Amino acid sequence: MLTREEIIQPQNLVAEKPALMNNVDMHYCPGCSHGVVHKLVAEVIAEMGLEEKTIGISPVGCAVFAYRYIDIDWQEAAHGRAPALATACKRLWPDRLVFTYQGDGDLACIGTAETIHALNRGENITIIFINNAIYGMTGGQMAPTTLLGMKTATCPYGRDPRLHGYPLKITEIAAQLEGTAYVTRQSVHSVAAIRKCKKAIRHAFENSMQGKGSNLVEVVSTCNSGWKMNPVKANEWMEEHMFDYYHVGDLKDTEVIR
Amino acid sequence: MAQEREVLLMKGNEAIAHAAIRCGCDGYFGYPITPQSEVLETLAELKPWETTGMVVVQAESEVASINMLYGGGGTGKRVMTSSSSPGVALMQEGIAYMAGAEVPGLIVNVQRGGPGLGTIQPSQSDYYQATRGGGNGDYHVIVLAPNSVQEMADFVDLGFELAFRYRNPAMILSDGVIGQMMEKVVLPPQKPRRTDEEIYAECPWASNGHGLKTRGPQVITSLELDPAVMEQRNLHLQAKYKQVEENEVRFESTGCEDAEYAIVAFGSASRIAQKAIETLRNNGTKVGLFRPITLWPFPKKAIHDLAQRVKGILVVEINAGMMVYDVENAAEHCVPIRQFGRLGGIVPDPDEIVEAMEQLKQVCCK
Ligand SMILES: Cc1ncc(C[n+]2csc(CCOP(=O)(O)OP(=O)(O)O)c2C)c(N)n1
Ligand code: SF4
């Protein structure tokens, strides 16, 4: 039998904690997508060597404490206003990587105006958008992205379009805006999906640094607590229901079109 | 140099724009609203991004512009916005966040009458909102009240200085009279925008990525879930406000030495009161003018002392009576105090002020 010391050797390394992830307990529920996306963001920043050139803007939502987990400079925005902060940061510091990290309530409801207008102005920023179809932080209320029929604390009989309107595909709207360079919808429910998502984040960050315009990376996510499912079931439910409505893939990439 | 002392004729709003460029402002973020749209229009015309490198952005709303201020100020840059009453009402969320996270920035309110959409005519009825915090939580904004186009120009740099000294939002509380009237002004000399290195040195707290590896991350936030820690943060803010109250009170006192009566007025009301005082003095009543320049911190002690020396105080303001409560509080009710104001965008006439003073005199003689 190999000893512990014999196993823990550089040549046996399969995965490691990203250098920019802090050694603190996370408040996210086990199985939540937020943690995985944090890890990808941390890895991409380190791989691009931009630790000392990055300003992250955290939202109001479950990711409000993103600044505790990724070891970079942060600003904590008011609910929905992250793209306005990011606009100023990038305009005033054009050589910085400026990104926001926002939930669906933050981005597609209270902050719709800030989101659409920052993207439409073509601000050279990246918006990472965690769409879990619910308000996770406040205890599982209906979000603008909640699917029809889906039950939440404020639509306990299921989302009814006559009462609540329709789930908002804000990423499709973003793709129509002249100011956006790259608009994509990803997920992190499998190893293959995680790899693709990381590539998308890297592409978006590179665009931002090269001044190509605005970038939106939606990540269709689970909120197993809000959905009242275990993590495995939540992933299955997401594949079965969310992907049907929120199609995963690139919606716009000006690089490719050219 | 000679050119920089040149006397120009311009509107108060235009003076704000010119002064912003000249005092090394890094960014302006605003949304059009009467009676202050000339600030953004003048900046757009002057194109400072081609000269000093100052950024000018027309935001999608006042909610966005104040949050741009929050973001830009959090990186250590000198950033400002301007608006008028309904727009400043929308900004209260962002101002509270800036106060809570201790982010400097300059807000100009060229007031108009309310409530609601109200009128585009001048008013001073945002006095409470400006001096009491205005948004949620226990906080203060440093409030400067100009009464001339010259002070509109001068208070931009002063506002930035105070905002950075105390890491707190500062406000120029003006009104449609001062914003729209044309007067002679000597603009401040052109000073360069601070270099990145100067910003790093002046604002070690700023969140802009620089020096992360040696200093650790900087986080701009107003959030704290542990009530014990949050109380400490609040106490820290209160201690800071106390310092501001001790060090930054500004006022102007004219003809108060021999005065039997005093008029207390700020901003455009003080200009009209000055006219009324000329008439009153010609008629033989010795009246002095006391003008608070900082509305917060309020010149409590100076008004307290003034109240010991005069027979009565008339507070003139273009609202239904707001500053009068601060004056009464400072004077500790030791002399009769009356308020005179007009509402709805109507500016008081000097004769009305003379009449109000005559009434106050009768009360005092009884
Ligand atoms: C102005 C304001 N309104 C409401 C709230 C309460 N609030 C906090 S988080 C949140 C919803 C967050 O949902 P989402 O953006 O989807 O993020 P998630 O927690 O799902 O990641 C709400 C309504 C607030 N903090 N501020
Ligand atoms: S409530 Fe939902 S979004 Fe929030 S941490 Fe838990 S699983 Fe994640």
Ligand SMILES: [Mg+2]
């Ligand atoms: Mg959500």
